[in-house]
Amino acid sequence: MAEKITPRLEDFSQWYQDVVVQARLADYSPVKGCMVIRPNGYSIWEQIQKDLDARIKATGARNAYFPMFIPESFIKKEAEHVEGFAPQLAVVTHAGGKKLEEALIVRPTSETIINSMFAKWVQSYRDLPLLINQWANVVRWEMRTRLFLRTTEFLWQEGHTCHATPEEAEEETQQMLKVYTDFAEETLAMPVIPGRKSESEKFAGALRTYSIEAMMQDKKALQAGTSHNLASNFAKAFDTKFLDKDGKQKLVHQTSWGVSTRLVGGVIMTHSDDKGLVLPPKLAGTHLVILPVLGKAANPAQILEKCDQLAAEIKGSNEARKLPYSISVLIDKDDTKQMGWKFHEYELLGIPLRMELGARDLEKGTIVLTRRDTGEKMFVPFAEVATKVATLLAEIQKGLLEKARAYRDQNTFKIDSYADFSQRIEKEGGFYVAPWCESRECEEKVKQETKATIRCLPLQSNYQPFEEGGACLVCQTKSKPRVRAIFARSY
Amino acid sequence: MAEKITPRLEDFSQWYQDVVVQARLADYSPVKGCMVIRPNGYSIWEQIQKDLDARIKATGARNAYFPMFIPESFIKKEAEHVEGFAPQLAVVTHAGGKKLEEALIVRPTSETIINSMFAKWVQSYRDLPLLINQWANVVRWEMRTRLFLRTTEFLWQEGHTCHATPEEAEEETQQMLKVYTDFAEETLAMPVIPGRKSESEKFAGALRTYSIEAMMQDKKALQAGTSHNLASNFAKAFDTKFLDKDGKQKLVHQTSWGVSTRLVGGVIMTHSDDKGLVLPPKLAGTHLVILPVLGKAANPAQILEKCDQLAAEIKGSNEARKLPYSISVLIDKDDTKQMGWKFHEYELLGIPLRMELGARDLEKGTIVLTRRDTGEKMFVPFAEVATKVATLLAEIQKGLLEKARAYRDQNTFKIDSYADFSQRIEKEGGFYVAPWCESRECEEKVKQETKATIRCLPLQSNYQPFEEGGACLVCQTKSKPRVRAIFARSY
Numbered sequence: 001m002a003e004k005i006t007p008r009l010e011d012f013s014q015w016y017q018d019v020v021v022q023a024r025l026a027d028y029s030p031v032k033g034c035m036v037i038r039p040n041g042y043s044i045w046e047q048i049q050k051d052l053d054a055r056i057k058a059t060g061a062r063n064a065y066f067p068m069f070i071p072e073s074f075i076k077k078e079a080e081h082v083e084g085f086a087p088q089l090a091v092v093t094h095a096g097g098k099k100l101e102e103a104l105i106v107r108p109t110s111e112t113i114i115n116s117m118f119a120k121w122v123q124s125y126r127d128l129p130l131l132i133n134q135w136a137n138v139v140r141w142e143m144r145t146r147l148f149l150r151t152t153e154f155l156w157q158e159g160h161t162c163h164a165t166p167e168e169a170e171e172e173t174q175q176m177l178k179v180y181t182d183f184a185e186e187t188l189a190m191p192v193i194p195g196r197k198s199e200s201e202k203f204a205g206a207l208r209t210y211s212i213e214a215m216m217q218d219k220k221a222l223q224a225g226t227s228h229n230l231a232s233n234f235a236k237a238f239d240t241k242f243l244d245k246d247g248k249q250k251l252v253h254q255t256s257w258g259v260s261t262r263l264v265g266g267v268i269m270t271h272s273d274d275k276g277l278v279l280p281p282k283l284a285g286t287h288l289v290i291l292p293v294l295g296k297a298a299n300p301a302q303i304l305e306k307c308d309q310l311a312a313e314i315k316g317s318n319e320a321r322k323l324p325y326s327i328s329v330l331i332d333k334d335d336t337k338q339m340g341w342k343f344h345e346y347e348l349l350g351i352p353l354r355m356e357l358g359a360r361d362l363e364k365g366t367i368v369l370t371r372r373d374t375g376e377k378m379f380v381p382f383a384e385v386a387t388k389v390a391t392l393l394a395e396i397q398k399g400l401l402e403k404a405r406a407y408r409d410q411n412t413f414k415i416d417s418y419a420d421f422s423q424r425i426e427k428e429g430g431f432y433v434a435p436w437c438e439s440r441e442c443e444e445k446v447k448q449e450t451k452a453t454i455r456c457l458p459l460q461s462n463y464q465p466f467e468e469g470g471a472c473l474v475c476q477t478k479s480k481p482r483v484r485a486i487f488a489r490s491y
Numbered sequence: 492m493a494e495k496i497t498p499r500l501e502d503f504s505q506w507y508q509d510v511v512v513q514a515r516l517a518d519y520s521p522v523k524g525c526m527v528i529r530p531n532g533y534s535i536w537e538q539i540q541k542d543l544d545a546r547i548k549a550t551g552a553r554n555a556y557f558p559m560f561i562p563e564s565f566i567k568k569e570a571e572h573v574e575g576f577a578p579q580l581a582v583v584t585h586a587g588g589k590k591l592e593e594a595l596i597v598r599p600t601s602e603t604i605i606n607s608m609f610a611k612w613v614q615s616y617r618d619l620p621l622l623i624n625q626w627a628n629v630v631r632w633e634m635r636t637r638l639f640l641r642t643t644e645f646l647w648q649e650g651h652t653c654h655a656t657p658e659e660a661e662e663e664t665q666q667m668l669k670v671y672t673d674f675a676e677e678t679l680a681m682p683v684i685p686g687r688k689s690e691s692e693k694f695a696g697a698l699r700t701y702s703i704e705a706m707m708q709d710k711k712a713l714q715a716g717t718s719h720n721l722a723s724n725f726a727k728a729f730d731t732k733f734l735d736k737d738g739k740q741k742l743v744h745q746t747s748w749g750v751s752t753r754l755v756g757g758v759i760m761t762h763s764d765d766k767g768l769v770l771p772p773k774l775a776g777t778h779l780v781i782l783p784v785l786g787k788a789a790n791p792a793q794i795l796e797k798c799d800q801l802a803a804e805i806k807g808s809n810e811a812r813k814l815p816y817s818i819s820v821l822i823d824k825d826d827t828k829q830m831g832w833k834f835h836e837y838e839l840l841g842i843p844l845r846m847e848l849g850a851r852d853l854e855k856g857t858i859v860l861t862r863r864d865t866g867e868k869m870f871v872p873f874a875e876v877a878t879k880v881a882t883l884l885a886e887i888q889k890g891l892l893e894k895a896r897a898y899r900d901q902n903t904f905k906i907d908s909y910a911d912f913s914q915r916i917e918k919e920g921g922f923y924v925a926p927w928c929e930s931r932e933c934e935e936k937v938k939q940e941t942k943a944t945i946r947c948l949p950l951q952s953n954y955q956p957f958e959e960g961g962a963c964l965v966c967q968t969k970s971k972p973r974v975r976a977i978f979a980r981s982y
Contacts, residue, residue, distance in 0.1 A: 030565075030607050031595065034558035039623070042555050064533050067525035067644055068628055069581075074521075090560075090586040092597065096632030097578055104522065106583065106597070116521050132530070137559055137628065141587035153558055 005348075007274045012218040017147065019268055023277045023348050026147045033145040033152030037261065040349065041148070043285040044264050045155065049135065051187045051282065052157065052259065055179050061131035061159055066113050068136065069104040074112040077237035081111065084204020088140040090152075106139040111205060111230070111256055114160045115238035122162055122252060124243045129172070130162040130252075148265030149222075149491050156260035162252040164244065166231065169253035170208075173229040176257040177210045177459075180225040188263065189280035189400035190214050190270045191408055192224055193486065195456025198443055203256075207231035213455045213486065215408040216269040219429030221455045221490040224266050227257035265491075270404050271373070277350030278373055280400050281393040282325060288314065288389055289346045290331040293339065293358030307331050307357055310367070310385050319390030327390065347372060352396050353389060373400060412486075418473055421487065425450050429489065433458075436485035437472035445474055446487060455486045496839075498765045503709040508638065510759060514768045514839050517638045524636040524643030528752065531840065532639070534776040535755050536646065540626065542678045542773065543648065543750065546670050552622035552650055557604050559627065560595035565603040568728035572602065575695020579631040581643075597630040602696060602721065602747055605651045606729035613653055613743060615734045620663070621653040621743075639756030640713075640982050647751035653743040655735065657722065660744035661699075664720040667748040668701045668950075671716040679754065680771035680891035681705050681761045682899055683715055684922075684977065686947025689934055694747075698722035704946045704977065706899040707760040710920030712946045712981040715757050718748035756982075761895050762864070768841030769864055771891050772884040773816060779805065779880055780837045781822045784830065784849030798822050798848055801858070801876050810881030818881065838863060843887050844880060864891060903977075909964055912978065916941050920980065924949075925964035927976035933965035937978060946977045 003022055006014040020026050025041030037045065053063070069092060076082045085108045092104040107113065114132070122130060135157045145151050159176060163169040177194050184192045192212035202209035206228040214222045232251040234240070241249045271278040281287055290307050294300045311329040314320065320327050330351070332342060346354055356368040366379045369388065373396050380388050411430035415421045421432050436442065436454065447453055471478045473487070494513055497505040511517050516532030528536065544554070560583065567573045576599045583595040598604065605623070613621060626648045636642050650667060654660045668685050675683045683703035693700035697719040705715045723742040725731070732740045762769040772778055781798050785791045802820045805811065811818050821842070823833060837845055847859040858876055860869045864887050871879050902921035906912050912923050927933065927945065938944055962969045964978070 027608065027611070029558045029604070030562060031558045031560045031604070034560060036558065036608050037556040039553035039555050043553070045556075046554065062530035062534070063537065064530050065528040065536075065646065067520045067522045067527065068630075069522045069525060069644065071521060087588055089588075090583050090595075092581050093584045095581040096634070097580075104581075113520070113522070117518065117527055120518070139559075143587070153560065155556065 005274055005276060008217060015274070016265075016269060019272050019276055020147045020265075023350065025264070025268070025277070028147070031152075033142055035145075035147050035151045037155075040285075041264060044267065044279070044283050045261055047283045047285070048187070048263055049157075052183050053135075055183055056133050056157070056159065059131065059175060059179065060129075061133045061161070064132050064134055065136070066110055066117065066134060068107050070107050070110070070113045072103045072105055074116060075105050077112060078205045078234055080233070081205035085109070085140070088142070090139045090141055107136070108138055108140045109256070109258075110134065110136070110138075110158055111160065111234050112238070115234045115240055115254075118160075118162055118252070119238045119240040122240060122242050125164055125245055128162055128164045128242060128252065129168065131159070131172075132161065133157055133159045146265070146491075148268070149262055151261075154261050156258050158256060158258040161255045162235075162240065163254070164242070164250070164252070166253050169231070169255050170229055173208070173210060173227045173255045173257070176255070177212065177225075177227040180212050180227065180257070180259060184212055184214065184224055184263075185401060187280070187282045188267050188270075189282075189397060189404065190224065190266060191401060191405040193456060193458050195458040195486065197226075197456055198438075198454045198485070200440055200443060201454065203228045205230060205233050207233065210459075211456055213488075214266055214270065215404075215411060215431060215488075216266070216491070217407070218269070219411050219431075219488075221431065221486075221488040222262070222266045222269070223455070223490065224263060225257070225259040228255060230254040230256060271400050272350070275344075276348035278400070279350040279352065281323075281352045281397050284350065284352055285328060286330045286349075286351050287325075287327045287393055288329045288353040288355060289342075289351045290329060290355045290357065291339065291342055292331070292333060293356055293361075294335055295339075295358065297359040299359060299362070303357055303359065303362055304333060306362060306382075310355075310357070310382065313386040314389045317386035317390055319387045323390060323393060327393065353392060355385075355389075371396060373403075415473065416470065418476075421473060422450050425452050425487070425489065431455070432473075432487040433484055434473035434487065435470035436483055437475055437477045438483060439472075439475070442472055442474035450487075450489075452487045452489050455488050455490060457483045457485050496765055496767060499708060506765070507756075507760060510763050510767055511638045511756075514841065516755070516759070516768070519638070522643075524633050526636075526638050526642045528646075531776075532755055535758065535770070535774050536752055538774045538776070539678070539754055540648075543674050544626075546674055547624050547648070547650065550622065550666065550670065551620075552624045552652070555623050555625055556627070557601050557608065557625060559598050561598050561601070561604045563594045563596055565607060566596050568603060569696045569725055571724070572696035576600070576631070579633070581630045581632055598627070599629055599631045600747070600749075601625065601627070601629075601649055602651065602725050603729070606725045606731055606745075609651075609653055609743070610729045610731040613731060613733050616655055616736055619653055619655045619733060619743065620659065622650070622663075623652065624648055624650045637756070637982075639759070640753055642752075645752050647749050649747060649749040652746045653726075653731065654745070655733070655741070655743070657744050660722070660746050661720055664699070664701060664718045664746045664748070667746070668703065668716075668718040671703050671718065671748070671750060675703055675705065675715055676892060678771070678773045679758050679761070680773075680888060680895065681715065681757060682892060682896040684947060684949050686949040686977065688717075688947055689929075689945045689976070691931055691934060692945065694719045696721060696724050698724065701950075702947055704979075705757055705761065706895075706902060706922060706979075707757070707982070708898070709760070710902050710922075710979075712922065712977075712979040713753070713757045713760070714946070714981065715754060716748070716750040719746060721745040721747060762891050763841070766835075767839035769891070770841040770843065772814075772843045772888050775841065775843055776819060777821045777840075777842050778816075778818045778884055779820045779844040779846060780842045781820060781846045781848065782830065782833055783822070783824060784847055784852075785826055786830075786849065788850040790850060790853070794848055794850065794853055795824060797853060797873075801846075801848070801873065804877040805880045808877035808881055810878045814881060814884060818884065844883060846876075846880075862887060864894075906964065907961065909967075912964060913941050916943050916978070916980065922946070923964075923978040924975055925978065926961035927974055928963035928966055928968045929974060930963075930966070933963055936965055941978075941980075943978045943980050946979050946981060948974045948976050
């Protein structure tokens with residue numbers, strides 16, 4: 001019945017695709033580069049939305065919705081912006097049976113259309129800061145796509161803010177980077193490195209881009225979220241000005257920040273294994289599946305009744321109330337399916353805990369509880385089940401983060417020899433931390449010769465503390481290197 | 492400072508626009524026919540989504556996401572479908588810097604793209620029913636647009652289901668009509684008439700369309716939601732088949748159903764008044780605004796402290812816990828704004844309750860509470876405030892529905908003379924209920940001569956009970972009329 005999942009060590013890319021398709025998270029669509037997000041995958045996105053939306057609102061931002069069509073002339077108003085996005089645009093030329101006078105671009109991001117409204121809404125310093133967020137679909141035409149990780153259309157949230165001073169804009173940019181960092185670690189159980197992007201990797205139109213970078217199980221980096229300080233670049237293009245307290249008209253200082261459905265791919269590649277999906281409990285739609293083992297049991301009704309009773313106890317326990325979600329329990333009473341099939345299915349779907357209860361268990365007053373993440377099996381007395389389930393869910397959430405962090409740290413190396421680096425990135429993969437002279441030439445050389453890029457210049461002062469100075473990994477210049485860069489191959 | 496809202500009786504259409512724009516619910520965008528939903532308006536949509544999403548999930552449907560681009564050839568596969576939508580399509584002809592081999596349509600609705608996936612996912616009767624819902628943006632090119640009510644791009648949810656038998660499909664269609672009816676009345680406080688659409692008004696590609704119809708304050712009808720029995724029309728076009736228990740390959744029977752951001756416009760036109768927005772508490776982002784009256788008070792700190800204390804009591808009261816939402820309280824301590832300005836502003840924004848507390852009130856141990864819907868003012872002792880606020884919120888929710896229902900019933904008339912009808916629809920407006928012979932000629936004559944249409948053939952047997960028989964309102968034929976139709980002008 002069941003298809004086989006390619007083991008990670010055999011072919012990581014095929015493993016990923018097998019998990020996504022077999023767990024029915026997403027599917028290929030008949031439209032080139034576009035995916036269908038199936039209910040199992042969309043449910044993960046819904047959990048992400050709910051959790052992150054609350055964090056965004058807690059910063060004072062409010063949700064709004066802007067048109068997905070952008071007049072072509074708007075995209076062209078900011079020079080770097082149009083240069084960066086031009087190759088990826090989808091263009092509506094006809095509508096309502098006629099050729100349009102001006103072509104419309106399907107938004108690849110919304111800085112331009114939003115600035116055209118901000119220019120109207122922002123009049124005075126009293127209107128600032130203006131903090132807006134939008135949950136929407138965007139389109140960037142891509143040649144090579146992968147489910148969740150890179151698709152022509154994807155879902156995301158994009159925040160757009162206006163501030164009175166450059167300092168406030170920078171503060172907002174970094175605040176949102178912190179929100180993403182906390183969210184990734186606390187909710188996705190995905191450890192990330194917040195850092196600044198190099199000039200060549202920054203957003204088209206930004207003064208400065210920050211990102212959070214995660215390590216996947218194949219030791220490649222995934223950019224999991226970005227936060228941009230736009231300075232007044234778009235404000236200039238759209239004349240977004242305010243009357244300041246000193247009576248002068250000034251351009252606003254702006255930021256934008258976003259995460260997308262790509263995070264679902266990141267979660268899969270961080271936690272899952274050769275049996276299928278592994279989900280942190282905060283993202284799981286179902287936390288526990290209860291399997292009554294009826295087989296040849298003389299008392300099936302009693303077993304089923306006990307399952308119902310335990311499910312109710314689990315949901316109503318004091319420990320459960322301490323969790324930031326309601327425990328969702330599925331009791332699979334379908335007796336047309338084999339137990340082996342059920343084990344396989346629920347492991348594939350990544351349900352964090354599985355409980356079995358049969359005739360012998362009922363006699364002994366215990367159940368069998370199995371963790372999806374570690375495979376650990378426990379016999380738990382009825383009276384302790386409710387507390388145990390809630391405690392384990394919290395442990396799994398924490399354990400997944402710790403495991404992923406340990407894996408990343410084991411595969412992150414300080415390095416000073418370019419020759420060593422070139423060999424190791426090819427053989428072992430991983431993150432390589434080294435001084436960098438900040439020249440585009442050195443960055444480009446690394447890219448050409450090793451297929452690695454500068455993922456970021458990490459912000460965390462406590463992340464692998466460095467000695468001062470050191471020579472640039474690439475050109476060995478000693479005069480400039482004030483920064484450390486993380487070099488890695490990436491998605 | 493404040494702009495004036497045109498009174499409803501002077502110009503209803505201008506009144507509506509004034510409320511929408513001045514309460515900052517939505518704004519015109521630079522893209523023809525597209526609107527910007529501002530935070531105050533989007534917050535209403537978020538409440539709608541949250542409430543309706545739970546009701547949809549309770550029926551067993553799960554959310555998913557399908558590409559917004561549909562290959563042109565797909566749209567053309569169902570003959571009535573393409574005929575109905577062709578004039579409204581937006582077409583992407585170029586992407587990634589090249590002309591596309593096949594043009595892509597921006598979805599006007601998703602039956603076709605979804606069927607292309609259903610055909611792959613549905614194999615056996617075990618896969619049925621398949622119940623999917625999607626929250627998405629859609630585009631229908633419109634000549635004459637109005638904020639929320641009719642825009643080129645709008646947000647909606649669209650459910651799409653597959654069933655094994657025609658009976659199950661019909662049952663699902665009617666079940667969702669019931670979900671929409673309950674949702675409209677219980678949450679939007681908008682009374683609706685569920686009914687069947689005439690042949691000429693049904694969805695392009697459906698066997699049968701049902702809708703809920705509401706009366707606005709100008710006595711025009713608003714179609715507030717639709718539920719379609721698609722039979723096997725799309726299944727035929729996409730070969731969506733399943734292996735039934737009897738070993739035979741059969742076409743699935745399908746439904747689709749949706750409501751959109753148009754509901755926000757409907758809510759506004761149902762409840763609001765010449766002072767601005769009136770919102771049922773279930774849709775309000777803020778339920779109560781507390782205005783400390785500091786003026787020349789000798790003890791401002793004490794007044795502010797009491798406000799904080801009352802706010803905490805209100806949120807934590809036993810009565811509050813009985814409400815299906817958490818009471819959200821705003822304390823406006825801004826002393827740079829005049830009290831008159833604040834009254835005006837919070838009435839405009841539709842906050843259901845306003846509380847004032849000044850030095851005299853503090854002495855007397857009472858506050859002043861004002862209902863937004865009726866304008867009623869009450870003096871409430873401190874000890875009773877928490878209970879009173881929660882009770883009033885429940886009353887307002889109920890009162891708005893009753894008021895709207897009474898208004899609709901007062902403006903709904905049984906009629907048998909076509910001459911009377913033609914005069915009255917022009918002079919008074921309203922809903923006119925009459926027998927109809929079900930001929931397209933009579934329907935078309937009404938439309939041409941009176942600008943009224945058949946809104947629906949009501950389902951509710953208890954809605955204005957009719958005698959059997961009667962002659963068709965238009966042609967006076969007595970042989971056929973088995974149905975009653977509601978004739979009205981509409982949005």
